[in-house]
Amino acid sequence: MNALGHVRVSASIMIKIxxxxxxxxxxxxxxxxxxxxxxxxxxxxSNTEKTACADLAxxxxxxxxxxxxxxWQAECMKAGCTKESRKTFFKQAKGILSAEQxxxxxxxxxxxxxxxxxxx
Numbered sequence: 001m002n003a004l005g006h007v008r009v010s011a012s013i014m015i016k017i018x019x020x021x022x023x024x025x026x027x028x029x030x031x032x033x034x035x036x037x038x039x040x041x042x043x044x045x046s047n048t049e050k051t052a053c054a055d056l057a058x059x060x061x062x063x064x065x066x067x068x069x070x071x072w073q074a075e076c077m078k079a080g081c082t083k084e085s086r087k088t089f090f091k092q093a094k095g096i097l098s099a100e101q102x103x104x105x106x107x108x109x110x111x112x113x114x115x116x117x118x119x120x
Contacts, residue, residue, distance in 0.1 A: 059101045
């Protein structure tokens with residue numbers, strides 16, 4: 001026979017477990033939806049709060065461009081989105097983006113930074 005026997009779980013406990021799992025899944029999906037596909041750091045963000053600002057999908061990047069921009073963005077954010085790390089990010093991005101893509105990236109970052117300032 002089974003050494004543990006049959007363990008009964010009440011319906012209310014099962015409901016609580018199910019609801020908790022659904023809430024956790026919803027939070028995960030929502031966080032991914034709001035995060036989007038972002039590029040540069042927002043100016044003025046503290047080192048502990050790292051936020052990306054530009055929508056990469058709107059830039060129509062090639063796969064190679066996207067890979068490089070995402071890597072450079074990660075470096076920028078890892079460095080704390082400092083003035084120097086943002087400068088390096090933009091310098092690198094300018095080297096691989098078309099003039100139109102780069103202008104759009106800068107505009108998105110500026111718009112996002114202004115929106116962040118109005119939130120605080």
